[in-house]
Amino acid sequence: MKRTWLLGFGFFSISITWALYNAFVPLFLEHYVQSIAVVGFLMTIDNYFALFLQPWIGNRSDRTRTRYGRRIPFLLIGMPFAAIFTAIIPFHTGLFTLLLFMILMNLSMSLYRSPTVALMPDITPENGRTKANGIINFMGGVGSIIAFGVGSMLYNVHQSAPFIAASIVTLICLLVVSRSIKEERDGVNLQTETSIVNKKPRISLKSQLDRTTVFLLTAIFFWFVAYQGVETLFTLYGKNHLGLSEGDAVFSLAFFSVAFVLFAIPSGFMGKRFGKKKMIVIGICGLFVVFALVTFVKDLLMLRVVLLIGGMFWACININSYPFIISTGKEESIGTRTGLYYLVSSLAAISSPPLLGQMIDSFGYSILFYCASASMLVALAFMLMVRQGNEPLDIADRGISN
Template sequence: MKKTWLLGLGFFSISITWALYNAFVPLFLDNYLKSTAMIGFMMTIDNYFAMFLQPWIGHRSDKTNTKYGRRMPYLLIGMPLGAVFATMIPLHTGFLTLVIFMVLMNLSMSLFRSPTVALMPDITPDHLRTKANGVINFMGGLGSVLAFGIGSKLYGVGSYLPFLSAGIVMLISMIVLKATIKEPITLGGGIGVSSEAKPKNPVRIKDQLDKTTVLILAAIFFWFVAYQGVEALFTLYGKNQLGMSDSAASFSLTFFSLAFLIFALPSGWLGAKFGKKKIISIGVVGLVVIFGSLIFIESVLLLRVFLIIGGIFWACININSYPWIVSTGKEESIGTRTGIYYFVSSLAAITSPPLLGWLIDSFGYSALFISASAGMLLAFLCLLGIAPEKAKNTSGPGNSLPLGAK
């Protein structure tokens, strides 16, 4: 558990950076673009690279063999680059330099995101992964809360301060991870591993796509379409629909992230006790109701109350889905399945903001939460096609691993 909390620093720095990116970059783009759909598209152009890089890097890390391990080399390269380019985003001098810094930052983040996530199951026994995912997502949620809460205040002082702070945190996290996380030799394929310890057959991506996994990935796609669209466009919604200031709109997301943070650990415990599919389904149905209700809410106070409830339901989904995906494959395929997971989430990130932005341009800002609610409903329909969970690959007490995923 100590290693899990330390690994959470990686998620802490990633979450801070992404939260600031999603909250403030649309405001930078709004200075140059007047179409919400085009802003949404620009918020996803980097994901075209991430969609292909993250699965390949995750798959590649399964086969990497260095004295630093199989995941750590990607962190040592990607994290410093991500820190530098994140810091440069608010220093842009025009639309072209803004786009260049956006793309370079996201390419850098793609180099280490899948290996960082894959480290969790690498260093965690099978029956503890759901709880461990709660721990690291607690750290990620803490990063988001600080990004929206403190970051919005720093942004009021200077637009460069939140991004500079995120870059510093990322560099500190990298140093701590390098000093404290030692990858298991038997999993890492590192120096000194006997031929018997290495996988006898190569890991192939197409072999990972059984029926249950495909249905789970489809559900993941739809709930990320809903979530990514709301996260990317909420500050514009608050500003243009509710008349909030930039900082007040971004600060409102703190309530969603804070609820996610508080419920991250309980969600992991509930998933382990009652089954991941059941807890995820509760979260999906809950967000159908929450997003649908936000259409009619104009009070900022009531909006923030509903965001708190929504954050709890999002924790039910997000904490349990990645261990679910990992549990459908073998140990040597963890990086590959992590990459597949991020391929689907990146595809959703590419699809969602421009699609929801186009709907906003066509029908008004109420279309944001109508579309988000519809996305969650489609995710629930996918979950209905998945067979009930069975005890599979159980390696410890209290473990109930489903057949099929962050």
């Protein structure tokens, strides 16, 4: 359990960087382009690189063997570069340099995001992964709270301050994770890994796409379409539709993150007790209602209350989805399935902001949360087609023995 908390620092750095990126970079882009659809597209152009890199990196890390382990080398390369390019984003001199720094930062993060996530099941027994995912996402949620809360205050001091702070945090987190997690010592499947090395298997992406996995990945895609679109465009929604200041719009997102953090660990325990699929379905239904309600909210206090409730339902989804996708495969495919998980989330990140931005250009800002609600409804339809019987770890998760 101690190792899980220490690994959480990796998620902490990822979350704080992404939250700042999604909150403030659209404000930079707004100075150069007028169309919200174009802003949405430019916020996703970097994900085209992540789209191809992350599944390949995850698959590659499954077959990497070094004296540092199979995942840690990717962190040692990617995190320092990500820290550098994050720090220089606010020092852009025009649209070209802004896009260049954005792309380089996201390429760097693509090098270590999947391996960082795959470390959790590597060092955690099968029946403890849902709880462990709750812990590391708790750490990630704390990162988002700091990004939205402290980041908004630092931004008011100088627009570069939150990005520089995030870079320093990334380097500190790299030091913590690399010094505290030793894969050879902490891995729970060392015997399995040894046989993998001896057999040198080729784990193809196609071999992982069974019926259950395809339906689950499709559901993941649609709920990330809703989430990514809202997260990316919310600051513009708050500023231009609700009349909030940039700082208040960003700070309002902290309420969503606070609820996510507070409910992250309980969601993991409930996923173990009642089943991951059931918790995900509850979360989807709840977030569908929350997104529908936001459209009618004009008061800042009520907006933050609704976002607080939404964060709880997002925890039900996000905490249980990764262990669910891992549970449908074999141990030697953890990195590959992690890559598939981030493949569909990257697809959502690519398609959602420009699509929803175009809808805003055509119909106004109020359409944002209608579209998000509709996307959650589609995710629910596919999630209901996922067969619970294909989740082999559920029996172990509930503590039932044959």
